[in-house]
Amino acid sequence: MNRQSYAVVDPATGELVREYPDADREWSKQTVPQRAGLLDTVAALHTARSGELARIAHREMGKPLDEAVAEVELGASI
Template identity: 45%
Template sequence: MSDYAVIDPSTGERVEEFEVISEQDLASAIGSAHEAYTTWSRTTTAEQRAALIRRVAELHVERKDELAEIIVREMGKPLAQAVGEVEFAADIYAYYADNGPGFLADEPIQVD
């Protein structure tokens, strides 16, 4: 099976290689995702899921330098832009953590 290589576009250096996923592993991953959808996502509240998304935002902020360095290596972006991208992603996660439960709340519909 062939490999997938991550190349640093700014240097041309091969950073890391990964094996391409097998059909069996892909089917297993899809099965796991489907299981999570039909069980966990149906048994947790919007507030519980929002708390997890809030934690993702916090982790992005805590690890922004590390994440930005990955972006630089994999995409060739300047470091300042990569940091900005991580911070922007954290803001998006925080927005949905703050507003997601409200977006999903039932709304009365007036029928005349």
């Protein structure tokens, strides 16, 4: 896949929320310990910002807020 970015679209309005750059090239250059460290950092950030991330998922996908919180927490634990 030669995607350059990933677009997040509000399903209720069709409006572009934000585009994120594709990180495939940068990720493949990282060593396994570097990747593990990055994933640990992401998990810590997800835990610290679970409420904010749950509200974003609620807004973007219409997911019930309590389910969105559980999903963020599950993702961080994995």
